[in-house]
Amino acid sequence: MAGLLHGDLSLPAPPLR
Known part of the structure; x- marks a missing residue:
């Protein structure tokens, strides 16, 4: 989340940070 x-x-893979 x-x-x-x-x-x-909008991004395919949201940053963990």
Whole structure:
């Protein structure tokens, strides 16, 4: 759910950091 925190929903694989 890190993608939600970073708002990287557009990216295929959101960064763990």
